[in-house]
């Protein structure tokens with residue numbers, strides 16, 4: 001029920017059973033129960049609450065209960081005659097008319113807040129700040145709820161107004177120790193953390209316990225207990241309440257524009273809220289805070305121009321986003337550089353450092369993959385095992401470095417001769433392996449013989465101006481008849497075919513099986 005629409009019920013669903021409140025830590029509950037100076041309700045407010053709990057409360061009964069307390073009556077009359085409620089300009093003079101005009105939720109809120117401790121010398125805590133926070137949250141929450149869930153606007157107003165009564169209770173129970181043990185009231189997040197560390201729970205739960213002990217409707221106590229939850233909540237009245245205290249904190253922050261910009265940033269990720277809603281809330285606060293502060297007899301919170309505040313906040317948010325995207329771009333560049341070095345590193349671990357061909361472990365990994373593919377798709381796959389002949393003699397005759405150059409030269413020749421889909425690698429020493437996917441043994445044979453002929457055609461290198469010829473023994477095995485259980489068997493077969501050639505006099509190509 002919105003605060004400005006009179007009704008004789010507190011809230012449409014106020015009689016629904018709310019979930020039970022989480023229990024207070026045992027020792028704190030005992031201390032609260034023993035404490036003589038907890039905030040209490042004036043008798044008139046207690047009677048208003050009693051009436052609110054009855055099945056069908058009547059307007060006249062409320063008015064009679066309030067009339068018992070002249071100060072509360074005066075407060076209600078001024079509320080009903082304030083600019084917000086007296087839109088038609090007519091003044092009300094009786095309690096019944098006042099209750100009828102402002103609605104029962106606002107009546108309840110006024111009655112409850114009337115009994116709460118006021119700013120004064122007795123308190124160490126900044127009660128001015130607490131009260132300012134309370135009325136800003138109440139107005140903000142009410143505005144939000146009127147737009148998002150009008151039937152809950154009254155409830156949100158009342159709950160937001162009294163959501164921090166737990167702070168008053170903790171001050172009463174723990175005195176100076178509490179006031180000096182907390183980091184102040186202005187950073188609510190830090191306050192909550194300090195309370196949880198000190199008492200095992202925060203003031204929201206204590207406030208809910210206190211409100212329940214006054215006999216408030218269950219939903220009100222539950223609302224107080226829920227008030228510190230995250231903004232990501234699809235329950236609209238909870239969201240309005242939680243957002244209301246964040247708005248209050250931002251309005252009262254030393255740098256409101258920065259605080260609102262942080263809030264805008266948080267709201268950007270919520271799909272439940274339209275960003276423009278915040279503009280309306282801030283304008284509403286600017287308009288209504290002075291009169292509401294007068295009604296509650298507290299110092300008026302700073303008068304901030306809503307439009308300027310939002311413009312500054314959006315500018316700060318824009319600058320912050322710009323900083324974030326610059327930072328992201330820098331991170332991205334770093335990541336790319338890291339990836340590039342990783343790729344380079346990875347390439348190093350895959351290639352043979354002398355020839356630049358695939359090394360043995362990479363060859364084996366690739367062969368595993370091609371072997372599985374060929375088996376699964378019943379495709380041919382051939383491997384060629386090449387062993388250069390009498391290589392020891394080359395090294396012995398011309399030196400190891402010359403041998404190295406010969407190996408590099410052969411690797412280059414081999415790479416140029418194989419197809420793009422083939423993989424040529426150095427298996428070890430003067431041994432090379434070529435993997436030929438989708439290649440039948442007779443096709444592999446043609447390539448192998450071409451390699452052999454290429455070696456015999458021209459010298460592999462020159463030593464002292466003289467050509468140095470190298471021949472090769474080549475063995476081929478093919479996965480055509482499904483006879484090889486694994487890659488090792490296939491490579492062994494090619495190796496065996498190569499050895500047949502070696503034993504037969506070298507410089508030739510042999511097929512496994514032949």
Ligand SMILES: Nc1nc2c(ncn2[C@@H]2O[C@H](COP(=O)(O)OP(=O)(O)OP(=O)(O)O)[C@@H](O)[C@H]2O)c(=O)[nH]1
Nearest residue numbers: 387388389390391392393395400401403404429430
């Ligand atoms: N220069 C050079 N020589 C290598 C390298 N790896 C292996 N070798 C040499 O290759 C030769 C292989 O000798 P063997 O296994 O006896 O075979 P081979 O002399 O080629 O004779 P067959 O294989 O029987 O024809 C050895 O002398 C190795 O030192 C290398 O990276 N660089």
